[in-house]
Amino acid sequence: MRQKKPAEPSPWFLEWGGTKIGKEGKATKDFLGMQGDIWDAQLDMTFLLAGSILSLFFTKILYKRLEKPR
Numbered sequence: 001m002r003q004k005k006p007a008e009p010s011p012w013f014l015e016w017g018g019t020k021i022g023k024e025g026k027a028t029k030d031f032l033g034m035q036g037d038i039w040d041a042q043l044d045m046t047f048l049l050a051g052s053i054l055s056l057f058f059t060k061i062l063y064k065r066l067e068k069p070r
Helices: 008-020 028-031 040-066
Strands: none
Touching: none
16 A cells, blocks of 8 residues: 655645634744744745746746757
């Protein structure tokens, strides 16, 4: 039987679940502030999106430059 691998965004779902369970109290802020920034997960996802978009544009530019004229 094959073992299932956990999904990559699972830590962010855990943080989101922690905010819903904690009802925005002190425990919730302590949990989200473990790394010193309560917006850390959102910032990570924003940079991930920006990097993905930039890589698509750079790949397109590189492909157009390397494409042979017909």
